[in-house]
Amino acid sequence: MDLGPESGFLSQIEILPSLICADPNRRLEAVRELESLGVDGLHVDILDGHFSPSLPLGIEAVRQLRRETGLPFDAHLMVADHAYFIDALLDCGVQRLCFHAEAEPHIDRWLQTIQAAGVAPGVALKPATPLSVLEYCLERIDFALLMLINPGFAGHKGEAQVPYARRKVAACRRFLDERGAGHVAIEIDGRVGFDNLADLVAAGADRLVAGTRSLFHPKGSLADNLARMRRLAAEGLKRRKDG
Numbered sequence: 286m287d288l289g290p291e292s293g294f295l296s297q298i299e300i301l302p303s304l305i306c307a308d309p310n311r312r313l314e315a316v317r318e319l320e321s322l323g324v325d326g327l328h329v330d331i332l333d334g335h336f337s338p339s340l341p342l343g344i345e346a347v348r349q350l351r352r353e354t355g356l357p358f359d360a361h362l363m364v365a366d367h368a369y370f371i372d373a374l375l376d377c378g379v380q381r382l383c384f385h386a387e388a389e390p391h392i393d394r395w396l397q398t399i400q401a402a403g404v405a406p407g408v409a410l411k412p413a414t415p416l417s418v419l420e421y422c423l424e425r426i427d428f429a430l431l432m433l434i435n436p437g438f439a440g441h442k443g444e445a446q447v448p449y450a451r452r453k454v455a456a457c458r459r460f461l462d463e464r465g466a467g468h469v470a471i472e473i474d475g476r477v478g479f480d481n482l483a484d485l486v487a488a489g490a491d492r493l494v495a496g497t498r499s500l501f502h503p504k505g506s507l508a509d510n511l512a513r514m515r516r517l518a519a520e521g522l523k524r525r526k527d528g
């Protein structure tokens with residue numbers, strides 16, 4: 286699905302700061318700074334303490350931030366109850382919305398609901414979930430979100446990226462291309478860092494969820510870290526294009 290320029294998302298490799306990685310006491314300032322730096326959108330993680338073991342950001346916080354910024358919201362549900370959260374996020378005004386295939390027996394129904402609301406739908410997969418789950422979603426989705434860690438915590442608290450991250454991203458790119466679904470973007474989430482992002486882009490990732498190992502890395506400013514991410518993303522894309 287090509288949403289075109291009205292989707293609000295701009296560049297080829299997108300860098301999407303993960304809101305749960307910003308200092309909760311400075312979240313609004315961080316959003317303002319990120320907007321001034323020209324990021325492509327904000328990644329909005331919603332965890333419910335049930336499907337995923339933490340509760341870092343609530344719907345009301347998302348609603349308040351929505352009023353404060355014109356940046357597109359790229360929402361990622363890691364929840365058990367899709368009826369409540371999909372309705373709430375559509376009401377908040379997000380531009381993209383994905384949910385986990387593992388948590389939903391009626392995937393196609395929710396993709397249609399999201400699409401009918403004029404929002405770009407996506408399906409998210411936990412690390413060990415096979416890509417075959419995407420087979421009959423391809424006509425409906427704008428993106429596939431590949432989690433490269435198990436849903437739960439941003440970097441300071443959680444586990445390492447899975448060792449097969451690059452292999453899964455490359456396999457997903459092939460899976461999509463072989464089915465004529467090259468327009469479906471691959472978004473990657475979980476420990477995307479300065480050390481691995483060029484490789485992951487070279488393997489086929491189009492959208493990078495930027496967290497504690499890159500954009501919010503404590504050693505640099507947001508501006509410096511973003512510039513470094515952009516350089517590495519461009520290097521990875523060149524490698525992908527050069528084959």
Ligand SMILES: O=C(CO)[C@@H](O)[C@H](O)COP(=O)(O)O
Nearest residue numbers: 436437438440475476496497
């Ligand atoms: O979604 C989650 C955890 O469930 C996180 O992966 C954040 O979205 C990004 O944080 P880093 O792993 O990049 O620190």
